Amino acid sequence: MVRVRFAPSPTGMLHVGSLRSGLYNYLFARHLGGTCILRIEDTDQTRYVEGAEQNIFEMFRWTGIEFDEGPHVGGPHGPYRQSERTDIYRVHAQMLLDRGTAYYAFDTAEELDRMRERQKAAGVAPKYDRTSMRNQFTLGEEETRRLIDSGTPWTIRLFVPLTGETRTSDLVRGESVFPNKTIDDQILLKSDGYPTYHLANIVDDHLMEITHVIRGEEWLPSLPKHVILYDAFGWEKPQFAHLPLLLGPTRKKLSKRDGDVSVAEYLQKGYLPEALVNFVALLGWNPTADREIFTVEEMIAMFELEKVNKAGAIFDLEKLNWMNGMYLRQMPIERLAGDVLPILARAGFGNVEMIYAEAVVDLIKERITTLNDIPTFADYMFGPIRCIDFAYAQKHWKAGTQEQVAEMAGRFARLNPAEWTVSMIEGVVRGYAEELGLSAGKLIHPLRLAITGRQVGAGMFETMVVLGQGTSITRLREFTGPAV
Ligand code: GLU
Numbered sequence: 001m002v003r004v005r006f007a008p009s010p011t012g013m014l015h016v017g018s019l020r021s022g023l024y025n026y027l028f029a030r031h032l033g034g035t036c037i038l039r040i041e042d043t044d045q046t047r048y049v050e051g052a053e054q055n056i057f058e059m060f061r062w063t064g065i066e067f068d069e070g071p072h073v074g075g076p077h078g079p080y081r082q083s084e085r086t087d088i089y090r091v092h093a094q095m096l097l098d099r100g101t102a103y104y105a106f107d108t109a110e111e112l113d114r115m116r117e118r119q120k121a122a123g124v125a126p127k128y129d130r131t132s133m134r135n136q137f138t139l140g141e142e143e144t145r146r147l148i149d150s151g152t153p154w155t156i157r158l159f160v161p162l163t164g165e166t167r168t169s170d171l172v173r174g175e176s177v178f179p180n181k182t183i184d185d186q187i188l189l190k191s192d193g194y195p196t197y198h199l200a201n202i203v204d205d206h207l208m209e210i211t212h213v214i215r216g217e218e219w220l221p222s223l224p225k226h227v228i229l230y231d232a233f234g235w236e237k238p239q240f241a242h243l244p245l246l247l248g249p250t251r252k253k254l255s256k257r258d259g260d261v262s263v264a265e266y267l268q269k270g271y272l273p274e275a276l277v278n279f280v281a282l283l284g285w286n287p288t289a290d291r292e293i294f295t296v297e298e299m300i301a302m303f304e305l306e307k308v309n310k311a312g313a314i315f316d317l318e319k320l321n322w323m324n325g326m327y328l329r330q331m332p333i334e335r336l337a338g339d340v341l342p343i344l345a346r347a348g349f350g351n352v353e354m355i356y357a358e359a360v361v362d363l364i365k366e367r368i369t370t371l372n373d374i375p376t377f378a379d380y381m382f383g384p385i386r387c388i389d390f391a392y393a394q395k396h397w398k399a400g401t402q403e404q405v406a407e408m409a410g411r412f413a414r415l416n417p418a419e420w421t422v423s424m425i426e427g428v429v430r431g432y433a434e435e436l437g438l439s440a441g442k443l444i445h446p447l448r449l450a451i452t453g454r455q456v457g458a459g460m461f462e463t464m465v466v467l468g469q470g471t472s473i474t475r476l477r478e479f480t481g482p483a484v
Pocket of ligand 1: 009
């Protein structure tokens, strides 16, 4: 039975890279009928950020990715928040002490600094020199206990075999070999009594019966330590899969400088969760060469770790925008309208009726990238025209235009409400253009200017239908002056 976990640390807003890790764990588990758990790794008190855990829950809820066990739903292996499991880690650190695979270290911060300086001066790689381990040979058990009982600060370190090598195996990266002498005696339990990531992570993966560890490539350097730690406990190892780095457009590790990196920012910008999930899924995994749009169900059916790439994946915002547009066009209009109402409210357009929002979204969905574009792209659909494209006006508002627009307003007013349709409006405009011996465009541009204030928009007649007969005529009259 496959069991995987997504194990974020609540150190900030959920990163798109973390969304990908969570998603791949989810797809992998669902593909194989396994279990996907959420575990909050919050033992590093110095990096804890208020609200970050809440953000993890909220962002996954938004994307629709569900975990089978976790702090929010419980499960047989809880608690799933590491800060609530500290006793478990202490017991396990003691187990390692008892097995002789870990030892107490009493070094002060100053001593460690001096050690690093010595190593720097000697030109050797920084690595714990095992002073405390050697001291304990001479200190003996009693003296060690006395130091601990008298309140001398201590840590517990992993004893890495002095010679030989450690082999790691990864489903994405293959096999690697590390000489043990290059691996540090990792601190497992800190002087504040909290475990380090390494201890808590391995203990929990073991106790929670994790079969596959799927996580970002930044954790690859820790893998040899983890392998040694599993051996130190005498435990069977899970399988590992390290996902390729996310790169910015310049092929450097994706960072804030490249734009938005938190999932919340994409939510705030009006991206659809389906599009973001689809986009993020393809950052390092390509199920087929011939298409890019996949539903979550399709991704579950196709997901295989063997198809995950080694090479870094470029976060291409253009592609996300394209995908969001594709999803916008396919989405049921009620869903889009429901999502756009709060966006409109934030932009100062409260009290928009659902049915009207649906009509507007349907009108302009082909022309926007995200729902957040709506209040700026089509503000004139929700309130008065607030700005005029003067260059456009100068180009199309000629001598005689005013009278022509006034005449059209009069003809529109003579249509009865049931006749306020695209074909009737178009008939009025084309008929009048013919009478004048002009091309219809000569009338449509001024019409567009008066109705929307700008050059770019949806179909003119369709826009007028959605806006309504009364409002359309009022706008034309605002442009032409008092009654015709
Ligand atoms: N807490 C680690 C993180 O924030 C987990 C890494 C892992 O999955 O082992 O990414």
